[in-house]
Structure formats: C-alpha cells, structure tokens
Amino acid sequence: xxxxxxxxxxxxxxxxxxxxxxxxxxxxxxxxxxxxxxxxxxxxxxxxxxxxxxxxxxxxxxxxxxxxxxxxxxxxxxxxxxxxxxxxxxxxxxxxxxxxxxxxxxx
Numbered sequence: 001x002x003x004x005x006x007x008x009x010x011x012x013x014x015x016x017x018x019x020x021x022x023x024x025x026x027x028x029x030x031x032x033x034x035x036x037x038x039x040x041x042x043x044x045x046x047x048x049x050x051x052x053x054x055x056x057x058x059x060x061x062x063x064x065x066x067x068x069x070x071x072x073x074x075x076x077x078x079x080x081x082x083x084x085x086x087x088x089x090x091x092x093x094x095x096x097x098x099x100x101x102x103x104x105x106x107x
Contacts, residue, residue: 002043003015004039004040007040007054008024009023016099020099022095024092024094024095025067025092028095030064030067033063034097036060036062039051057106058105059102060103064095067094067095068093070092070093070094072089073089073090075089
C-alpha cells in the first residue's frame with residue numbers, strides 16, 4: 001500500500017493515490033495539475049521514508065477538480081445582563097483535489 005503524509009496550508013493530510021481530498025482553498029483553476037513538495041512521510045511497498053522535516057526527492061502530483069464551500073458554521077454570542085445577542089455564519093472555501101501519483105525524482 002502506498003501512502004504519504006503531506007503538509008498543505010498548515011494541515012497534515014494522509015493521502016493515497018486514486019482518492020480525492022478537500023483542502024483549504026488554493027489559487028488554481030479546475031483541471032490544473034499541481035504538485036506538493038512538502039512530503040513529510042512516504043510509504044511505498046513496505047519501504048518507509050521519514051523527512052527531517054521534508055523529503056526532498058519525493059513529491060505528490062494532483063489535479064484540481066473543483067472549488068466548493070464547506071459546512072456552515074454558526075457563531076452565536078450572548079453577553080449576559082446586557083441584552084446583547086449576535087448571530088453570525090461562516091463557510092470555509094475549499095478545493096477538491098484528486099491525487100494522481102506519488103513520484104520519486106530519483107527514478
């Protein structure tokens with residue numbers, strides 16, 4: 001089984017080739033091929049590689065599928081004895097990517 005741990009936008013994500021993931025919004029058009037170079041850990045057919053902090057030879061190739069919005073978060077604040085209530089909402093902008101391959105630049 002091949003998988004890797006990458007750092008995308010301050011979040012660490014465990015990824016596998018052939019699957020799609022929702023990450024924080026990145027500035028790319030749908031259909032663009034992007035590569036992630038901050039690979040922290042990689043496992044290929046029983047071989048493990050651990051970066052300190054990143055692996056320089058390994059990168060991940062992905063394609064941008066679409067941009068979407070996440071689940072709505074409601075913020076409700078109450079200040080007691082002041083008759084002050086505030087209700088706000090927020091939706092995170094996300095990008096859906098499809099992982100094509102985990103590549104080794106030494107090959």
